[in-house]
Amino acid sequence: MSDICVAYWSGTGNTEAMAQAIGAGITAAGKSADVVPMETISPADLKDQAVWVLGCPAMGAEELEDGTVEPFVSELEGFASGKKVALFGSYDWGDGEWMRTWAERMEQAGAQIVGGEGLICHGTPGADAIDECESLGREVAGL
Template identity: 50%
Template sequence: MIGVIYWSGTGNTAAMAEAIGKGIADAGQEVVVKSVSEITADEAAAFDKLALGCADMGAEQLEEMEFEPFYTALEGKLSGKQVILFGSYGWGGTWLDDWAERVKAAGANIVADNLPVFGAPDDAAIADCEARGKALAEA
């Protein structure tokens, strides 16, 4: 079972999460797609493979009310896991790079390139999401 967990304010990152979930399912793996409000860090830590997504918020940061506390609680439990990172941004787009450094420092393996998408994912971005899901499923 693979977990896809995300925060999305206006639906763009949520659409990416659904497409990543489709890619995982198409690759023949079971998948759960959940908004961060629907899952605890302990529950998320039960997955060996995780696709984590958060829109670019604040000043090139994770959303701080809900997602940052969730991720901070999960961070100490990520060692040895297979992870991909994704999310939508509006004008910057560097937040995933900083986040990936944290994930690597926590001892997890980033198994496919980060996937930042400008605004709402178009058809090409949806295809990229599906491909990332497949890559995670096969990692």
């Protein structure tokens, strides 16, 4: 795997666009990025990495997608202590509760959240959101 893995799940393409922009920011900062759908890797692939970037849109009543992301994150919690984790995702309704909850879970597992409590974007990411994603990628690359 490359220097930094950006693992995401996307239902409509919005979170995928965010992942690609984060990867571009990592690359622009001089690191290499693997931007991969979560269903194509195992949580164990991240075990030896010091920095993770994880993305998931809000689902249902502001929760993580339960078929792929929830089991992936549950397994990561077992070895998240001491890791630096950046979280991101898109939403269509609500106020970002799913991201705050996700960040709290990772912190309770011992991870340090990078970039605040997670980067969220309402709907399709526009130019400003893409810029924020690229900035997060550059921040992650500097760790």
